[in-house]
Amino acid sequence: MVSRRGFLGLTAAALALPAIPAAAATPAAFTLNLANNTGSGTVFAYVTGTAPDGRLILLDSGGAPYYPASPATDLTPLPVDCAIAVGSGRQVSVPKMAGARIYLVTDAKLDFFLNRGPALVHPSFLNSGDPNFAKNWSFAEFTFNDAQLFANISYVDFVGLPLGLGLTTSSSGTQSVPGLPSGSVDAVSSGLGAQGGNWAQLVQTGSDGRPLRVLSAQHKADQFAGYLDGYIDQVWQKYSSATLTVDSQNPAVGTFTGKVSGDVLTFDNGESFGKPVTADVWSCDSGPFAIPQGASDARKAIVPRLAAALNRTTLLDNTNQPTGEDPARFYQNAETNHYARIVHGKLPDNRGYAFPYDDVTPGQDFSGSVFAGDPLTLTVTVSATH
Template structure:
């Protein structure tokens, strides 16, 4: 199995979990799938935007009428998108989607979003960090997908933030149906309230406008406010594995199991891969410091990083030296200093499924990732629920 990060084209990470049942590799997918958009938001004004990269590496969006639109490179930066790509959802809408990778389905209530082009062309996506972005104060969110000749893979992600609640479902021609309900209505305000009650700087993750919660950011976007937060836990982990071995199962028959111990300040495995002690920011992001996957990284390193990063986000390394096989989901996030954003998000998910950090698909068995996938996709339904 490829991770969300690899399959969506967001990073070079791969091999993050066991092969999914039903993973299809033999037959080619159809040329298109149907995207069904459902409006349960309570707003009569909902728009969708679909954008990604074609198999021949071109930027593509769907225009308002559902037809593919391939932008030309503009002469300057921040050029307004010249074609209307706001698909009106109304009470419901269906469009046909061609193959594209690293794709997003944006949904917004009560107004349209503003997209821009930079030379390339490169699409300037809505920003949830730049307060001067015209989209900052609007209620929007997105689902992710990649659709290639092997399968359609789609997921709900809270890796960046919690905002407008979405659900996804996938029907197929012959391999059944799958669905992820996502967070229920009212979750942004509820998550913000629980984080505020947690104390420390957790309450600072909520973005508000006129006293109303717009969205709640993942902690890695405010990493500077959590400097040193996990130091005590990380010190205990490094001390523990100075005296015993840490076992990490790659969950790949071709790679096997790696064992490591701490020596000279680094966690070094029997295959030679070595990891310095990460910072809190490294743990939150999963892709900086020792968790950065650089060009030429071995398959072994690509397998160890997700499992080590996941165990540190869930703060289970002190309790379990057999990762991830010996993991008990009931023990996730039990340490006083842990990823409380991920803990609270998962506590509110009806089926406990949805990415709350980039390697949330690491698992001893149960699926926490909030993904749907199939080699014979027919209809992907995305439902926008009430904020």
């Protein structure tokens, strides 16, 4: 399979396994089937991404492709209604687009804006002044190009309105990711509250006082300063004498060995990593885990595996990453990514991104993705928050 980061074009690829080649070019469009299990008759969907020619693309309320023009000023309200009323169910045709999202919202429409370019201003779950902040929404991600349709459920940023995915194809079978069930915002909130410490601070409440969404710890990193220091210190101490092996899982890239000297983890290919802090682990994309433009394929492979093992707190026990990983050992340290632990514990099949490199695996899929070169229908099912 191909990683979420690589296929969606968000950041450097995790280089997990080679992409599955399509037997033939993908169709010009796939059917998006929107299923409403919320109990609310007021559900809207929005579909947006980047067209093959680089233009911003959305579907309008009728399901037709819409290419916004650049506005005269930033934060111009989207001039076309792109709220697709789901009702008891709705189907629309989706053309090729990359880095795309399917937003779902209950009980109200979302407010989208355009900046010059044009660039779409997406809803914010961090800015309390954003008109969408207090609304109940979530999204699934996808990219649809000439190779395949790749879609996934993501909890990298937050847990909110529960979504599930199903994919039917013309000849390669069906796939599904159930996602979090109804009521999961309450369940995850309760789990974090029981964990104690600053974990309960990840819960955002709505105007009714009930949990609205639960943020990933990376968005409250300042409240976790020093949280993983003890564990990271133990890891760095261990590999000052022991040898760490990291398999890129790509024969063209290879396997690397590394040891710590002077607080720097250096591999036999010359790639080196300073000691990360907790915020680097939560984000997977700062400090030694930032991947600069022009980085080697080796670094692009090592970073995800180090970051994943630190989020799962398995790096101290397993010197062979990720080949020797045992999912039963994930998140067992007292100080670990308890957000990811609790989210995965609520997932019926343990599948869904709870941190950016959650697709790193010795074999079993944890990422919550569906993909095929012959897609027909992608079903997104939205369930109740409480």
